[in-house]
Amino acid sequence: MGLTFSANLGFxxxxxxxxxxIRAAHRAGFAAVECHWPYDVPAQQVAAALSGTGLRMLGLNTRRGGPGENGLSALPARGAEARAAVDEAIAYADAIDAGAIHVMAGFATGQEAEAAFIDTLRYACAATTRTILIEPLNSYDAPGYFLTTTAQAEGIIAKVAAPNLRLMFDCYHVQLMEGDVTHKLERLLPIIGHIQFASVPDRGAPDHGELNYPHIFAVAERLGWPLPLGAEYKPGGPTEPTLGWLLR
Known part of the structure; x- marks a missing residue:
């Protein structure tokens, strides 16, 4: 069958x-879609678009929080709000049958932040059978974000010890923070729940930059990756002219 791809409609x-x-992604040939924060759109409208195109929504994010925030789950004093954001995300995911929920950590540091994050993740994993994802973000785009490396994520997943908690492996973030993307994909495959990509360092289409995406896609295929890979890149204008990589 070969690899398939998901359009990240946040970008x-x-x-x-x-x-x-969603309909535009279907016309372009994507096999699935994913999004960031769909909450201002009635879920029934999204569900109708998904049903009409036959696409599945692979995932969505918990809300960022207030202005200038980037998630609530690792903020020690915000546990009730973090759980409410999880509840909201699960309800929306249930309404549109989304595959996964990315629980956003937020800007924090230290042991109390880790403890808060673990508590929220345990709550989320117990509240749904859907996949719960955590994603390390790079320190250039998200300075001060709590979760920054795959090793940190791996440790947290081990501490939570829930079967539905997985790593969102974004090649763009991993390359900027750690490099060695191919070996990390191979080693971390058992805990990965979703793979995303964009060019490095400009976060554009995957047809230029530091990473050789034909090679990375071939690695994912060799490893038997079963889900669509998430195209989470910034097109810098209309999306259609940037899709040459998909046609190839």
Missing amino acids: LWQELPLPDA
Whole structure:
């Protein structure tokens, strides 16, 4: 069958309402979609677009929080809000049958932050059978974010010890923070729940930059990766002219 790809509608076709962006991704040949924060769009509209195109929503994020925030789950004083954001994400995911929920950690540091994050993740994993994802973010784009490396994520996944907690492996973030993407994909495969990609360092389409994506895609295929890979890149304008990599 070969690899398939998911359009991240947080970046691709972001000028369109989410249901129209789903339809655009279908016309372009994507096998699935994913999004960031769909909560301002009624879930029934998204579900109708998914049903009409036959695409699945692979995942969505918990809310960032207030202005200037980037998640709540690792903020020690915000546990009730973090759990409410998890509840909201699960309800929306249930309404559109999304595959996974990315629980965002937020800007924090230290042992209390880790303890808060673990508590929220245990709550999330117990509240749903859907996949719960955590994603290390690079310190250039998200300075001060709690979760920054795959090793840190691996440790947290081990401490939570829930079967539905997985790593979101974004090749863009991993390359900027750690490099060695191929070996990390191979080693971390048992705990990976989703793979995303973009060029490095400009986060554009995967047809230029530091990473050789034909090679990385071939590695994912050799490893038997079963899900669509997430195209989470910034097109810098209309999406369609950037899709040459998908046609190839």
